[in-house]
């Protein structure tokens with residue numbers, strides 16, 4: 001399997017090089033040259049496989065330059081760190097299915113991909129005898145999951161940018177209480193979009209990228225998306241009936257839902273992907289009206305989705321525009337100068353054939369946490385609540401709606417307390433963080449400052 005860029009200006013590379021490249025060197029995002037097709041018979045034979053076996057079957061279709069035994073070992077090591085035997089169990093509550101993606105070390109869905117990516121980096125750096133400086137942006141969850149994924153690994157420094165005071169307090173603690181010498185947290189006086197912009201700017205500085213061997217942990221890295229494809233197949237296989245399904249996905253950077261789109265393109269029977277957003281609803285407007293115009297990031301009770309410029313939309317647009325890299329390049333140039341991308345009616349119809357969308361504001365999010373808890377005894381985190389509310393509003397009574405539960409409620413104690421009148425109990429891993437010493441650099445949203453910091457610490 002070879003990989004290309006959405007902007008069309010890199011020579012095809014293998015999986016290992018794609019992982020190391022992160023952002024493509026032409027500024028685009030990496031995609032496989034062709035999407036493998038899974039026939040109905042194979043799907044059926046995969047439907048009851050344990051998570052790790054399924055992960056191997058799927059990932060090996062894409063990671064064709066890693067020997068099977070090595071890939072198996074990497075997958076086993078990655079999911080051995082999950083506290084639930086099933087890795088991502090599916091439970092049924094109040095007529096919807098909840099796919100629990102928060103049983104990894106940092107209690108968010110990011111662990112599913114970042115445990116694997118951390119191990120992949122370690123494996124590839126050892127093979128190449130190289131070192132790496134990871135540079136990542138987070139609105140709260142990627143950062144701690146990435147740090148947990150590479151902690152204690154040789155030859156890796158990690159620099160994580162988060163928006164100052166805009167994550168939940170526990171999310172900030174999960175990152176800044178890690179005092180290992182190779183872990184560097186930077187609190188940026190700005191939004192997640194500022195953080196992501198700095199990271200992309202520095203990745204596009206090819207000399208700096210090469211000299212400092214920058215590695216990407218955000219979903220700009222192809223391996224992130226790939227690892228997330230697995231749980232869509234897993235959830236489908238765990239349903240009582242293997243028929244068409246709707247996935248409801250709380251969405252910010254469009255990485256998770258893009259993994260669902262890929263699963264659908266591979267042959268998984270997905271009726272629709274339900275894109276649920278908070279008040280930062282640029283993607284919902286895109287799906288509903290073809291209105292993709294940037295607004296200002298607003299702070300919400302689901303802070304990890306406080307994003308306007310969703311980086312993975314570029315991957316989807318590449319397919320929407322019939323794999324035309326020139327069109328992608330010109331649209332993103334247009335976006336930079338005008339703040340919007342314009343779609344035709346025909347393109348909008350194609351978008352709506354695959355996606356539906358829903359905006360869930362703060363009041364509805366808190367009300368959903370409260371009512372779901374009252375009716376089922378199950379506690380949703382605010383991001384998951386956005387997806388569940390979307391499912392209840394957009395697909396009422398549908399027999400197979402799977403809502404992705406992207407984080408543990410205890411990570412967002414304030415919001416949960418506002419919803420149900422009491423904070424959720426802290427699991428031991430989070431309780432242990434309270435009162436711990438922290439380390440973090442406060443910085444203006446200036447890529448030159450971040451660059452200087454990386455140079456000084458690398």
Ligand SMILES: Cc1ncc(COP(=O)(O)O)c(C=O)c1O
Pocket residue numbers: 108109140141142219250251252253254255256257304305383384406407
């Ligand atoms: C808890 C949680 N839910 C949902 C999302 C949105 O996922 P994505 O950015 O892949 O759209 C995020 C951030 O990525 C998150 O941390």
Ligand SMILES: N[C@@H](CCOP(=O)(O)O)C(=O)O
Pocket residue numbers: 137138139140141142143217218219220252253255304305311
């Ligand atoms: N919500 C994310 C934002 C970064 O998204 P990514 O999937 O591109 O890493 C977070 O929690 O950091």
